[in-house]
Amino acid sequence: MESLVEARAPEPGLVLFRLWQKGDAPATAGIFDLAFGPGRYAKTAERLREGNRHLEGFSLVAEECRGASGIVGAALVWPILIGTKPAGLLGPIAILPRLHGQGLGRKLLAATLAQADATTTTDREVIGEGILLVGDLAWYGPFGFVGVGDRVQLPGPVNPDRILLRPKSGTDAAAGKGAAGQWGGLAVPAFRNLRSG
Numbered sequence: 001m002e003s004l005v006e007a008r009a010p011e012p013g014l015v016l017f018r019l020w021q022k023g024d025a026p027a028t029a030g031i032f033d034l035a036f037g038p039g040r041y042a043k044t045a046e047r048l049r050e051g052n053r054h055l056e057g058f059s060l061v062a063e064e065c066r067g068a069s070g071i072v073g074a075a076l077v078w079p080i081l082i083g084t085k086p087a088g089l090l091g092p093i094a095i096l097p098r099l100h101g102q103g104l105g106r107k108l109l110a111a112t113l114a115q116a117d118a119t120t121t122t123d124r125e126v127i128g129e130g131i132l133l134v135g136d137l138a139w140y141g142p143f144g145f146v147g148v149g150d151r152v153q154l155p156g157p158v159n160p161d162r163i164l165l166r167p168k169s170g171t172d173a174a175a176g177k178g179a180a181g182q183w184g185g186l187a188v189p190a191f192r193n194l195r196s197g
């Protein structure tokens with residue numbers, strides 16, 4: 001699929017959002033290591049990522065265009081199944097600490113969700129109509145994520161209050177809660193569903 005986040009002529013200091021590319025792997029790993037430390041591999045959400053491949057057509061980086069430009073943030077999206085329905089798993093998402101609190105995290109999240117919303121029919125077989133993540137409702141709620149509690153199970157222990165789903169209905173909370181109610185079951189990696197990665 002085409003990226004919604006076109007690379008524009010870079011201005012000094014500007015942060016652009018673009019699709020993740022293979023050459024971004026070392027910088028992306030460095031940002032996640034800094035944000036989460038080695039403990040990130042022990043998280044239950046990691047059970048949906050190990051052996052899986054994130055989707056290059058849906059995963060984004062934030063790139064700072066200042067002097068030697070560099071990756072300052074990243075958000076990865078992975079193919080999973082919830083019960084029998086395809087969905088995307090969002091995460092990790094992180095911004096370099098020196099740039100926290102400037103709105104980049106929210107912009108990166110919004111751009112990633114816009115990319116997911118712009119799926120074609122073929123993409124939808126991979127990413128489905130919902131995005132799952134494990135995170136804080138306070139931060140993700142305004143973007144249309146709602147708690148699905150123990151209706152959706154993960155392959156390991158996790159606080160059910162942190163299992164959040166964003167049905168494709170957008171940011172309307174009532175519609176989102178209704179649509180999320182149609183989701184349920186065990187979340188598993190969808191190794192065989194790769195089309196875009």
Ligand SMILES: CC(C)(COP(=O)(O)OP(=O)(O)OC[C@H]1O[C@@H](n2cnc3c(N)ncnc32)[C@H](O)[C@@H]1OP(=O)(O)O)[C@@H](O)C(=O)NCCC(=O)NCCS
Nearest residue numbers: 035093094095100101102103104105106134135136138139
């Ligand atoms: C979460 C993260 C990506 C936000 O990036 P950012 O560029 O600082 O985000 P923004 O500037 O758009 O927003 C910052 C706001 O979000 C709030 N916020 C950040 N993380 C939050 C959380 N987990 N829960 C609630 N609010 C949170 C901040 O307190 C701040 O609030 P304010 O606007 O009222 O001051 C960044 O803090 C980060 O990389 N953290 C480490 C990795 C991480 O925790 N990722 C999320 C995993 S679920």
